[in-house]
Amino acid sequence: MAVVTGAGRMRSIGRPIARVLAQAGCDVVLTGTGRPPEAYPEDEREANWRDIESVADEIRQLGRRALPVVSDVSDPEAVETLLARIVNEFGRVDFLVNNAGATRGNDRVPVTELSIDTWQRVMNVNLNGTFYMSRAFARQMSEQGNGGAIINISSLAAQLLAPDTGAYATTKVAINGLTTIMARELGPKKIRVNVVAPGIVETSRLDDVPRGKVWDDMVSAYISLGRAGTGEDIAHLVTFLCSDQGEWITGQTIYVDGGHLPTPRR
Secondary structure, three states: OEEEOOOOOOOOOHHHHHHHHHHOOOOEEEEEOOOOHHHOOHHHHHOOOOOHHHHHHHHHHOOOOEEEEEOOOOOHHHHHHHHHHHHHHHOOOOEEEEOOOOOOOOOOOOHHHOOHHHHHHHHHHHHHHHHHHHHHHHHHHHHHOOOEEEEEEOOOHHHHOOOOOHHHHHHHHHHHHHHHHHHHHHHHHOEEEEEEEEOOEOOHHHOOOOOOHHHHHHHHHHEOOOOOEOHHHHHHHHHHHHOHHHOOOOOOEEEEOOOEOOOOOO
C-alpha cells in the first residue's frame, strides 16, 4: 500500500508515480491541495481534469484501490489525521513517496530579493512537509514491523545550486541530507529511505519556460540524451526502489536527468 503526495496534476511526476505503483500491484492513497479549477492549466480545464479524483479513477481502472485525500503536508496535524485515516481504511502503509512541492514562481529571484513569506512557503511545503510525512509514516512502518520504503523526490537543483534558486535548492539539499540520516536510523527496522532527484522533466511545473525553440534549445544544450524526461522516467525508478529488487538500496540520492551537463554545449 503506497502513499503519493502531490499527485493531482495531469502533466506531472506524481500522477505517473501513482499509476506505475498501481500497475506493480499497490493500492494507492493520493494527496493534493484541493486546487480550485480556475487555477488549473488550460489543458487540464479542456480535459475536464479533476485533480486527485481523476488520478484515483485511473488507478481503479487498473484494478487497484485508490483513496484521494485533500491534505496539507506542511501542517503536522493534517499529516497525523491523514495517517490515522489511512491506517483505519487500509490497516497499514508500506511505501511513502514525498512528491508534494511548493508552486514554482516568485521564489526564483536572488536571495537579496526573496521575501520572508516566500522563503517560508517553500520551506514549509518542500522541507517541513517531507519531514512531517516521513516522521509520522516511519513511526507507523516501525510499529508494523515489516519494513517499508520512503522515497523523497528532490531535484537536480540540489547539485546545480544555480542563481535565483536559493529557497528551492536549499530545501532539496536539506532533503538529501535528511534522507541519508533517516536511512541510517531506520535501517535496523528494514525501512529503506532514498532520494530520487529529477532533472528537466516535461511537466506543467515548467510551463513558465516557453515550448518550441526556447525549450528545444535548452534541452539540446544541457541534456546528453537529447530529450526532456517524462514522469514515467521518474516513476519507474521510484517503483524499483519500492520493490524487492531494490531491497538492498538505502541512503542514496539518485539523479535521473538524462545526463544533464554542468555547463551548456557551445
